[in-house]
Amino acid sequence: MDDFSKLAPFMRRSGQIEIGRDRLAQVRKQLLCLLVTDDLSANSLKKMIEDFDCPIYRHFNMTDIERLFGYTGTKIVGFRRSSLSTKLQGMLKPWQVRRVANGGVLLPQPRVAVLGASGIGRHHANWWRLEGANVCAFLGSSEASVERTAATLREHCGCDGRGYCSLAELLATEKPDVVDVCLPPALHYAAVKESLLAGCHVLCEKPFVFDDTLPAEELLAQVDELTELARVQRCMLGVCTQYVMAVKECLKLWKNGHDVADIEHFHGRLVSPTRNRPPVPEWTWVDLAPHMLGMCQVIAGGAEPDWGTLKTRFEDHLAEAEFTVFRAKTKPLRCHIHTFHTDTEPKNVRQVQLNDQLYDIGGCRDEQGVFQMEIACRDGDTEKREDMLRLLIRSFLRGRTEMDPAMARQNLAWMLRIIRHGLTHQPQA
Known part of the structure; x- marks a missing residue:
């Protein structure tokens, strides 16, 4: 933070710094951001989050604030909008406090x-x-x-x-x-x-x-x-359910010339090794289906299936379901989900099909050896993206739940209803 130390004296001389809670409250609309110290109490931090709309960064301690800005006993510093403040804010970016659902706080580097x-x-x-x-x-x-x-x-x-x-x-x-x-x-x-x-x-x-x-x-x-x-x-x-991140990347590719409302058919196929599991189809479904159902939920935009259209096939390591979701003001979405545990090749299959466009989701390592997602399209093009689990964790760290409790409840309800149908509609011998 050498550059920060160099900028700090100029910030104070330019009159762009405000301290004192009463003063900060008076000028809150003129503030670009706030800097609070690591030793500010959790309750005080939550109060700052509630009272101020500008970004808040949590870094340094009171001794650092005195050394950098010359203020003694200060835990909260406000920066008025200016070109200098913008440069300083950029340096503080890794320490931004995230506002999350229900008014909570997610600290930087948690x-x-x-x-x-x-x-x-x-x-x-x-x-x-x-x-x-x-x-x-x-x-x-x-x-x-x-x-x-x-x-x-x-x-x-x-x-x-x-x-x-x-x-x-x-x-x-x-x-x-x-x-x-x-x-x-x-x-x-x-x-x-x-x-x-x-x-x-x-x-x-x-x-x-x-x-x-x-x-x-x-x-x-x-x-x-x-x-x-x-x-x-x-x-x-x-x-x-990190596959919601994978389908969002597929949708970005799909949207290149298309509209999500035009998707009439979703086919998700997920295959993984048995790992010595017995051939119990509902176990296959519980293990793999939440990912595929999450993909359906993203495309369906929260709409519910017409359960009268549900068809299932549960046998051995195979669990399949087909159903139709009637979305408001757009075309029905026909969903087909195939989940399977196997000991034969290919043991790992991750495929998403939107209408007639197939996306085969694999993985590879980048130049630094970090695993990433690789999406192969039917036309032979291959797109590389960051790993889907990494994207989901990054989103959480930024204060966003990609599958929040309401979406998770729907996902579970679908999973359970399809299990019940699969077990009560077994194929005839």
């Missing part, structure tokens, strides 16, 4: 705890780190698993957060800003609830909640409870 970091969670941890967050802790199921996961995280992404076997101990000791839940689905509800009660923002892996011993009504009631708790706690709550 402390993130990953619950369940030995599987998909290790990829989450890597993207949090690359996006500037501090992965401070992770949760394991036993001392042995914690030790193994710690070694995996150090090797995989250079993360050295502390491991815990108790979520309560993790939350009390580490006080994370964000909790990323990558546990088995049956553990999601309790982990999300405990994290929200601790005042943490939560990103939860799909499906939002699921326990095959509970009826659909109880699972949806759990979602409603967690949604209300997030509102009361003023915390972000989102579900990680």
Whole structure:
């Protein structure tokens, strides 16, 4: 921040700096941005977020403010609009405080705890780190698993957060800003609830909640409870269905000469290895369908399916569904979702078809070895994009939940209804 130190004296001499809460309130409409110190209390920061519309940056401490600007005992500094202020604001960009749903606050460079970091969670941890967050802790199921996961995280992404076997101990000791839940689905509800009660923002892996011993009504009631708790706690709550980011990239390609309203047919195909799972089609559906359903939701714009059009095929490792969504003031959307676990090639298929345009979603590494998304189109063109999970985590860090609780509830309700239909309409032998 050498350039910042050089600019600071000029800012003070130019009369572009305001201090004192009463004075800041008087000139709030003339302010370009606010700088608050790291030691400003959480309650004071939330009050600033509520009272001021301009961007707020959290960096430095009171000693730094005195050294840079000459003000003693000052935790809040306002900058009037000017060319100098604009340059200074650009330097502060990495430390912007994000305003989130329900009036909450997401701090720059937040402390993130990953619950369940030995599987998909290790990829989450890597993207949090690359996006500037501090992965401070992770949760394991036993001392042995914690030790193994710690070694995996150090090797995989250079993360050295502390491991815990108790979520309560993790939350009390580490006080994370964000909790990323990558546990088995049956553990999601309790982990999300405990994290929200601790005042943490939560990103939860799909499906939002699921326990095959509970009826659909109880699972949806759990979602409603967690949604209300997030509102009361003023915390972000989102579900990680990263394929919503993939379909948005496909739609950008589609929109080159087309309108989304012209999409009449969506076909999503997702295939992955069995990993020793028994041939239970509803398990395939729970594992893979939330991603494809999320894609449908994006294209359908919140509209509900006509459930009278639903057709399913559930057998062995295969789970398929077809249905039509009647969108307001546009053409019906016919949806066909194919999910499959297999031990034969190709073991990994990720395809999106919009009308007659097929997008094959793969992956490759860039020049720095960072994994990214690669979208192959039918005409032979290949488009490279940043990894879909990375894009979703980046969006969360910017204060946006790509699948918010309302969308997540719809996703779960669709998933459960299709399971019920698939199990009660088995093909005849």
